[in-house]
Amino acid sequence: MSRGDEQSEAGESGAPEQLALIRETVRERKARQPRAKPRTWRNAERAARLPVARVLVDKGMVHLDRYFDYAVPAAMDEEAQPGVRVRVRFGAGEREGRREGGGLVNGFIVERRADTDFAGRLAPLAQVLSPEPVLGPELLQLCRAVADRYAGSLADVVQLAVPPRRARPEQQPSPRRLPRPDMPEPGGWSRYPQGPAFLAALREKAAPRAVWTALPGPQDWAVELATALATALAAGRGALAVLPDGKAAARLDAALTALVGEGRHVLLTADAGPEPRYRRWLAVRRGSVRAVIGTRAAMFAPVHRLGLVAIWEDGDAAHSEERAPQPHAREVLMQRAVTEQAAFLLGAHGCTVEAAQLVESGFARPLTAERETVRAVMPRVRTAAEGDEARDPAARSARLPSLAWRTARDALALGPVLVQVPRRGYVPRLVCERCREPARCRHCSGPLEAGAEGAALRCGWCAREVVDWHCGMCGGGRLRGSVFGARRTAEELGRAFPSVPVRTSGGEHVLETVPGGPALVVATPGAEPVPEGGEGYAAALLLDGWVLLGRPDLRAGEEALRRWLAAASLVRGHEAGGSVVVVAEETLRPVQALVRWDPAGHALRELADRAELGFPPVSRMAAVTGPPQAVAGLLEAARETGLPAEAEVLGPVPLPVPAAGRPRRPGDPPPGEQWERALVRVPRGSGAALASALKTAQVRRLTRREGPSAQLRIDPLDIG
Structure with a gap:
């Protein structure tokens, strides 16, 4: 009977003394075998000149944001040049003064050196993936500056700067550089x-x-x-x-x-x-x-x-x-x-x-x-208050005021008419007709949406169909739309102008161009197509302005004006009959800036308001987000690592917990967890010190494993 059969029979019989004897015999046999020594690189196996390669390892963790030295084998001497992609062993740490073990990871050689600061034995480069020097000195310097400004790791920025490798293009020659073109006219x-x-x-x-x-x-x-x-x-x-x-x-x-x-x-x-x-x-x-x-x-x-x-x-x-x-x-x-x-x-x-x-x-x-x-090239811009709505206050609440309807009717005789709608879909938001309470799903509390006329209601988060809906506040059973999307708008305009083609652009179906003939083009912001022929739209209707202006965001007015100007810029000048109607409160600052076509003046007034309140870009800000103990720990560590004395901490404040079934967005807390966010504000000249202190604090907490980590973002777009 073989040893394997004996082990199998002993295991099946369940005799504990035989099983223990077999295990002891195996341990003794392993102990008598000589241990394999780690491979060492003799001088002849290393590159004769500059035998050390300083490598940026492709690990985006901020506490590993430094270079690591590796030995350059003689066989790789010619190809292992600064800027090339390599593979190295990384992850086992330092043992007894030498680097060994670890898995293979990608990296970039940033420098060849004659010596190293590492006191132990260097591991060799495992492989040169490509001799193409893709990370040059200027690009490396830029990535380093961006990483420092945003308190991030150099490896993360390099991943953004250098696209993933494809072998075939590297083997093909690049096209010959053409001579300079002629100097163009102004x-x-x-x-x-x-x-x-x-x-x-x-x-x-x-x-x-x-x-x-x-x-x-x-x-x-x-x-x-x-x-x-x-x-x-x-x-x-x-x-x-x-x-x-x-x-x-x-x-x-x-x-x-x-x-x-x-x-x-x-x-x-x-x-x-x-x-x-x-x-x-x-x-x-x-x-x-x-x-x-x-x-x-x-x-x-x-x-x-x-x-x-x-x-x-x-x-x-x-x-x-x-x-x-x-x-x-x-x-x-x-x-x-x-x-x-x-x-x-x-x-x-x-x-x-x-x-x-x-x-x-x-x-x-x-x-x-x-x-x-x-004034000579801009279209004529009017508000709804300039029409019959000024005499009839009830008409102001109409989604398509009479002025907008007449403008579209007259402009269709000249060319296409653009209709900008802030939301895509059919009726993306529904409310109770009696009490105006938002209609929500019983299962996940998501917003109910109407997909088309006569279609069943669906939840915008979990996609469940909803039948026999009743309001949880007043018990009402009738719904009305609070926000109408592009498809619903196109349907209404198609009934109002039955002989005119209606095109939609937005979401996954974005049109690049449209014919220059009469048509109604319903588009969401940023998806407006350009009319063929170069003349532009005959008119533009900017609907539901309250949706853009009512966003709880510091940039709401600026963003609304930007989107309106982008759409109005596609309209012919007023001398060619171009006209724009904006459906929004005419006294608001963004609306008046559109009427006067004065974006620079609007920006200067906004800048003055930001300066008075101390908001960016007059100041620099960082957002710290995460569990309460992580946010508090990072802020405390930042104070100990050189946070500027003039730094002001706003908050922390609890973040809303995403409802069950809602898609999780970046920055949202995990389901069932309560997160907080704190804003750290400093004068504009102290932005570099702020980023450095927060990054140093993040590194210290990660290396010492001081509890959960917090998310860090410099210059967040949303501070509301």
């Missing part, structure tokens, strides 16, 4: 008093900085921004433009192609797919292409000899990265303008408070048109 920039001077500075390879309030027009902004990019290219320097979405990037791409031809710039958006996008990114890194147009990930594009960085619509929330440490494209481009001595251009039809702060602080100069020029 074109539309001549409408701005300082426009030609800005282009002249680009031609002279200077670094001007401007906040540009673009004149209205369906395609004017794209042509003008393309002219600025082409000017930088013609001067022999690189150019980079970041836009909020793929639709805007496609417009600028077409405009720049018309100016300089194909092959001189690339489009970096998620729509291209991983492999084509990586191929284009490599062409930029290798210097074959010196101009980039893209969405927020393109803010890190390694453009050679960068001469101009531009951002369009910096107030769009899409410019704020969702992944840690959540940098904003505007701040990253400002950093690049300073460190790489490049020109800076922030453009929009509106003006954010941050843009106004840049002008007030002297960082940039305003680039705006004269009031006479603005």
Whole structure:
């Protein structure tokens, strides 16, 4: 009988003394076997010159935000250069003065050295994944600056800056770099008093900085921004433009192609797919292409000899990265303008408070048109109070006032009419007809929604159908809509104008363009298509303004004005019959700014209010979110690690617990947990000290394992 059979038979018989004897025999046999010694690298096996590689390990944990040294084997000496991707063993820690064990993780070589500060025996590089140096010194310096500003880890920022590797594009040669294009004419920039001077500075390879309030027009902004990019290219320097979405990037791409031809710039958006996008990114890194147009990930594009960085619509929330440490494209481009001595251009039809702060602080100069020029090209903007609603107060509460109805009827004889609706769907919010209490699901307390006329009610969170609904407050059984979506609006307009085609754009179905003939185009903010032919819409109706203005957010007025201006800019000028009707309270500041087409004035007044209250961008803020003990622990540790003396802690305040069944959003507490949020405010000049103190405190708590961790965000978009 074999040993295995004996063990099996002993186990089946259940004799404990035999089982113990077998186990003791196995332990003795293992003890007599010699232990394998860890492999050591002799001098001949290491690289003869600069045998130490300093590696940025791809671990985004903030307490591991430093470099680690590894030995360079002689066989990898040629390929293991700074900037390349490698694999190393990491995770087992230090034992008896040497690094050993651990799993394989990715990383980047940042430096080759002759010696190391590590006292033990270095582990060797496991593999060079690619000889392509994708993390150059300038890009590494930028990532380090962004990580420090946002109290994040360098590895997290590098993940945002360097796209995932694809082997095939690295093996293919990049296209040959084309000669400089011809210097473009100023074109539309001549409408701005300082426009030609800005282009002249680009031609002279200077670094001007401007906040540009673009004149209205369906395609004017794209042509003008393309002219600025082409000017930088013609001067022999690189150019980079970041836009909020793929639709805007496609417009600028077409405009720049018309100016300089194909092959001189690339489009970096998620729509291209991983492999084509990586191929284009490599062409930029290798210097074959010196101009980039893209969405927020393109803010890190390694453009050679960068001469101009531009951002369009910096107030769009899409410019704020969702992944840690959540940098904003505007701040990253400002950093690049300073460190790489490049020109800076922030453009929009509106003006954010941050843009106004840049002008007030002297960082940039305003680039705006004269009031006479603005009046000549803007559409006529009216409020509902200018119609019959001024004499009939009851008519003011109508969703489509008579003035808006007449404007749409008259404009349809000239071309398409845009109808902007803040919400998509059919009836996304229902209330009790008797007491106006919001209608909620009995199962998860989610909001009830109407999918279409005659369709059953559904919960917006758990998607359950609801029958025989009754109000929990008054017992009523009848519902009415409190907010109407784009599909319901399109249905109502189709009945009001039966002979006119109705198109919708929003959600997953966004139209790029629409025909220039008469039609009603119902769109949500940001999804407005551009009419073909270049003339623009004959009119625009901006409905349900109270939805945008009534949001509990510090930026509600600014955001409403930004969305209205973006839609109104697609309308023809008043001399060509263009008209805009906004359905909102006419006395509110954003409404008056739209009527006067004065976004810069609105931003300056908002900035003055923020300065009086001490809110950003006059101050710098950090949000600390998490369980109560984590928030308190991090704030206490920050005070001990150098929190500025002038720092003011607001809160903490409890966060609302998400109802069961509701989709969890970033920053929401886990189900069943109570979280808090505290805001830490400092003067603007102390922002770096604030980020450093909070990051140091976070590292200390993680390394010492002092309870649960808290989430940290510098410059949160929402402080309401």
